[in-house]
Amino acid sequence: MSSTATSFEKPAERSTNWWMIWGIALALVLICYLIKDTIPWAFKYPRSWTIPLRFWISDFMKWLMDGLDFGLFTFRELTRAIAWVIEQPYWVAKSLLASGFLNGRGSAAIEIFPRLPWVAVIGIVMLIGWKAGGRKLALLAGGCFLYLAVFGQWDSAMTTLSSIVISVPFGVMGGLLLGIAAFRSPRFNAALTPILDLMQTVPVFAYLVPILILFGFGPVSAMIATIIYAMPPMVRITILGLQQVPEEITEFGRMVGSSPRQLLWKVQLPAAKQTLMLGVNQVVMLSLNMVIIASMIGAGGLGFDVLNALRRLKIGEGIEAGVAITLLAIALDRLSQALAKKPAPTSEAFQGTHRNNPLKAYPYLSAAIALIIVTWALGAFFPAIQIYPESWEITTGTFWGDMVKWININFFDQLDAFKNFLLLNVMIPFKRFLLGLPWIGVVILIAIAGAQLGGWRLAVLGALLAIFIAIVGLWPKAMITVYLCGLSVVIACMIGIPIGIAAARNERLHGIVQVVIDTLQTLPSFVYLMPVVMLFRVGDFAAMLAVIVYALTPIIRYTDHGIRNVPQHLIEAATATGCTKRQMLWKVQMPLALPEIMLGLNQTIMMALSMLVITALVGTRDLGQEVYIALTKADIGRGLVAGMAIAFIAIIADRLIGAWSKRRKLELGLE
Amino acid sequence: MSAPPKSTKRPVKLGCKSVWKIFGDNPSEFLNQTQNPSDEQLAASGMIGAVRDANLDILEGEIFVIMGLSGSGKSTLVRCMTRLIEPTAGEILFEGQDLLKADEKELIEYRRHKMGMVFQHFALLPHLSVLGNVAFPLEIQGISLAEREKRALEVIELVGLKGRENYFPSELSGGQQQRVGIARSLCVEPEIWFLDEPFSALDPLIRREMQDEFLRLQSMLKKTIVFITHDFDEAIRLADRIAIMKDGKIIQIGAPEELVLNPADDYVAEFTGNIPRAKVLSVRAVMANATAKEFGGKVSADTKIETLAAKIIGSKKPFSVHDGSDIVGQISANKVFSVLAGQE
């Protein structure tokens, strides 16, 4: 989510006296306070000035669903058709993995053919692991799936997995096709880029509302949301991958007389395969994240278990399901990463001579098919092979529940005191301060910052986006979002930057930190809610903690990376002049790494905003809550407008920080 | 390397007539307004004159080397010849037909059947084996698997990679990779063969080996070749004729010997000055009129002085110089020594 070139123009001339401008602006804000009573509209945006955008959008949607008729078919029929296309493969996958092939509905259904035996699924996962990364990966992936069986998460996990195995190909293919189109047509690319930018900043809940309306409650809706959510990175990576194909390879393709289609499918795409596979990994992980969240619109599976446990505060069950998601995430991530990083083929692996013997040409596939047939056959006689017996299951739910109880009994006072201290001394005052700011003043300050950092275009963009939030009547809620996000980000930086610095200066710590943040990053955002709710129950404080932990990874990663990437010759020069280690850090490494750290900060803000929406589940009162309410009431206009407001906050922050970082890098000659 | 006999005139395979390639905003309009723009005019309007008024004829069966420092426009020129880059102005005549007038379909046909190209960084497809890479141009033409692999195996053997058909590019050394590149470009039996700095990415020793290999192949195949290099030694070793480029312009075209004897300007002389002349000069260039009654031996007029030196040492009598069966002059050991000593 870098700032795009559009917002970065020639930085303002040095001669402009920014100190004076800032001084005047702040003075203006102060004057606003002094004459507060004469200009109340500057503080509280008048209700009569708001534009009922949300109702317009809702009416438009109604028209789409009920009124729009393309002649041959209506809009409603179109959405039905799309749903049908996705539903068919989903039905097959779900029958195969989770429910078995059924005839009839509900409890009257008769199983015609059983689902894949759990032994077969674990075996297949291990085979994939073996092929992609060897024995260690096979054991890791197999172990993760075994956990699902042993701890009674199998059914839910397989429901989740069916959604993923169907969503991922749609997401990958869709992303690939859009990426190809953008690569080939600069005009299409120009049109697509802002849409992608927006899609990545609009919070996920906001997507769910229109999809809920268009496609109804159920797994298909959830999968459509998942596909849309997971597609943008694939589009970007496809464009990037194709652009990175060496010029000579493309020229070679043209020189042998390829048609445009041959050039693309036989030369450019295969040459970009390594990069594209990274995109596949991203699609898999984002799909998992979204399938979990989309349990709110009927995806079922593990996400539903967590949600259910959260709603009923059944901590033990929630943790079990949370761990299951975590393990599923780790298994899927490692498998798809190994597939992505698999080096170009070698002669050893290339079985050119076995072309006529499929058993030898495809040993893994043959083994998988054999495994399925054998276990299905055996499963008919020994049910334990078919379905993991309940009596073998272990449940840890009570254990976790008891542990939390124990913590809460023994540490309740300390935890509560800590929470209250922060609430009373930091959080509430900051919130009051932000809510007390005149909106018009904030708009002006944003505009000035934009002008200083990126030129007048950025100033106008920032001001317009901020004014939009006021106009649609969401200013106070937006300020609460800014307060929660701002505090979380500040605390995340206070924790993350020192960790990043330490990791940059110590190889062992670097290794440990890498593993931890890699794992943290694979976890779907839902999982972060469990522990904080356990310890602090609902409210702003719990929300903030979840946001901090979720948003911590980029600031650590970028700090570490930024310091490590300070050019070696500068370090040597500094050493030669007799810098101490401390001087080196503060006088050389930090200033040079600052632009990079700011990019990390940028990412942290984006992640914090996306997490904030999810914390609406634990009772915040910000824009996230607005979206969440819209979701529960299926109020499309309300959800979209609030979603856009969040996206606009994200865009303002992104463009301002991006412009600053870019400018600083230019000044330092790092680019 | 056999220089073409001067007398027989070969047909022109590929000709460039006033070819221009200018990079920048709206270059064709710029070129229309400023005929033959100078360095200053180009710089003032922010244009890059990558190829400027190139005129040359490539004769059938010759090795035509384009030599120039990096950035002098060699790659751009050769890409104009193949229309990988659209020239801003001019004509590219392939056997008399203007290539720039060919439509997309005709162009594809030209490239499939008449042209082959070798790239500096090999441009092998990483996901295909050696066999798959070499057979790739035939695959694009829609030739059946069995047939294209049979043909590919022949060419693989020709370039000395037999037994490595199933290797993948990442498993090969640079020299081997470029052999694959060469085999791949020869697989379609092109009529004209473009090589853009094919050996520049290789170590010096390997480079020499590959040059020998290249000459060996050419002695068998007799292709029309456009060979690009920034290395004057390489140009001298391989070329029948050399075109020297500087800042997009062709400064001089001629056989190595002509360049050494009559450099067009200081820039060319700069290159030729460092070349041991015995390597370049042929007997014809330094021989005297045949006056002697008796000769110590015979030598062909196109023999390089360097080659003659070993034979003529110790011979008191001059050698007779032959062009075919005619005696066209004589050359003495002293003359050879003075060339070797750099006095001639």
Ligand SMILES: Nc1ncnc2c1ncn2[C@@H]1O[C@H](COP(=O)(O)OP(=O)(O)O)[C@@H](O)[C@H]1O
């Ligand atoms: N696509 C392009 N856009 C702008 N300038 C280019 C482009 N390709 C090449 N040039 C410029 O044209 C000149 C000639 O480049 P090139 O033909 O690659 O030189 P050579 O192959 O002799 O090293 C160089 O100054 C180069 O920077």
Ligand SMILES: [Mg+2]
């Ligand atoms: Mg070049």
